[in-house]
Amino acid sequence: MSTRKTSEPFWWGLFSVGGVVAAFLVPVHLFLHGLAVPLGWIPVSPARIQALVGHPLIKLYLFVLIALPLYHWAHRFRFILEDVGLHALRAPIAVLSYGSAVVGTVLTLWVLLR
Amino acid sequence: MSEETITLEVTRYRPGHDREPRAQTFSVPYRKDWVVLDALNHIKDRTDGTLSYRWSCRMGVCGSCGMMVNGVPKLTCAAFLRDYHPGPIRVEPLANFPVVRDLVISLDDFMEKLRRVKPWIIREVEKPVAEGEYLQTPAQLDLYKQFSMCINCMLCYAACPVYGLDPVFIGPAAIALGYRYNLDSRDEGYRIRQPILTEAVGVWDCTFVGECSVVCPKGVDPAAAIQRSKVAGAKEWFMSMLLPWGGR
Ligand code: SF4
Ligand code: FES
Numbered sequence: 226m227s228t229r230k231t232s233e234p235f236w237w238g239l240f241s242v243g244g245v246v247a248a249f250l251v252p253v254h255l256f257l258h259g260l261a262v263p264l265g266w267i268p269v270s271p272a273r274i275q276a277l278v279g280h281p282l283i284k285l286y287l288f289v290l291i292a293l294p295l296y297h298w299a300h301r302f303r304f305i306l307e308d309v310g311l312h313a314l315r316a317p318i319a320v321l322s323y324g325s326a327v328v329g330t331v332l333t334l335w336v337l338l339r
Numbered sequence: 340m341s342e343e344t345i346t347l348e349v350t351r352y353r354p355g356h357d358r359e360p361r362a363q364t365f366s367v368p369y370r371k372d373w374v375v376l377d378a379l380n381h382i383k384d385r386t387d388g389t390l391s392y393r394w395s396c397r398m399g400v401c402g403s404c405g406m407m408v409n410g411v412p413k414l415t416c417a418a419f420l421r422d423y424h425p426g427p428i429r430v431e432p433l434a435n436f437p438v439v440r441d442l443v444i445s446l447d448d449f450m451e452k453l454r455r456v457k458p459w460i461i462r463e464v465e466k467p468v469a470e471g472e473y474l475q476t477p478a479q480l481d482l483y484k485q486f487s488m489c490i491n492c493m494l495c496y497a498a499c500p501v502y503g504l505d506p507v508f509i510g511p512a513a514i515a516l517g518y519r520y521n522l523d524s525r526d527e528g529y530r531i532r533q534p535i536l537t538e539a540v541g542v543w544d545c546t547f548v549g550e551c552s553v554v555c556p557k558g559v560d561p562a563a564a565i566q567r568s569k570v571a572g573a574k575e576w577f578m579s580m581l582l583p584w585g586g587r
Pocket of ligand 1: 488489490491492493494495496511512515551554555556557558559560561
């Protein structure tokens with residue numbers, strides 16, 4: 226109980242900024258990289274994108290874009306599982322959910338810094 | 340021509356006597372200007388004097404007549420029969436609370452939670468009466484007025500699935516009232532109250548279902564109070580991590 230007491234605002238904070246990223250930035254990228262670029266509406270060469278992605282600031286941006294929504298997912302997933310009746314398992318569920326997001330964060334870092 | 344009637348299916352239950360609650364059907368005169376509470380009073384006066392329920396003001400002020408009407412938490416003094424015509428109308432005790440008898444639920448848990456958030460003005464030092472009242476501008480009043488409209492009817496607790504699942508959650512009205520005093524310019528109790536609102540069983544248990552604000556008969560919007568307290572709590576948490584002196 227006491228660890229929940231101190232860590233709850235942290236996870237909620239990540240959930241909430243992750244939600245902002247997921248709501249405002251992710252749709253833009255879905256449009257750009259899911260539709261506009263593949264369908265040729267915006268002409269950019271793969272080489273140009275490659276070069277962009279190499280830039281440290283862009284890497285930082287991508288990290289925020291990918292990692293934060295994972296915490297949004299984790300928090301929601303945790304409470305969905307609790308709400309469908311797995312209330313007794315709240316501690317392992319929290320570890321599983323936030324743990325997955327942490328693994329995702331590490332993977333993201335690894336891919337970006339490789 | 341005989342008078343038109345409407346059917347009420349009312350939950351009856353005497354813990355210790357009955358094995359489980361059961362619905363009893365009553366037929367009452369259908370009057371367009373009657374509310375569900377009038378129908379219950381009619382039953383108690385004319386048909387069955389043992390029917391138990393709470394009420395007082397009949398005008399949406401005292402907050403004691405909350406019940407489930409067709410499955411939705413309502414003030415029965417404000418729920419018109421005509422809105423449920425032709426019936427039948429199901430009247431049950433408020434959900435998520437232990438039943439004392441028939442439609443009467445136990446207030447103990449809510450009262451304990453209400454006390455816990457210290458819903459009164461806290462001053463570090465009271466100023467002497469001779470110095471007069473604490474003045475407040477209309478703008479300062481507007482800040483918290485909405486949250487002060489709560490009549491403690493507990494409809495929001497009956498609507499809250501989180502509270503239904505685990506009643507350790509301090510719940511919508513208690514948070515809204517704690518928040519109301521935090522916003523009051525005359526109050527100095529933020530540092531005492533905020534840790535109670537933002538402990539584990541406080542605002543963080545809320546998953547922002549929002550039903551509390553939907554059923555609230557007074558427009559209090561407890562969900563907004565909870566969300567704003569979360570933002571404040573999270574900010575303070577991060578500040579206290581970044582700056583050793585920030586969280587105090
Ligand atoms: S917040 Fe609204 S629904 Fe909840 S107890 Fe107060 S008046 Fe009733
Ligand atoms: S009887 Fe007072 S609020 Fe309904």
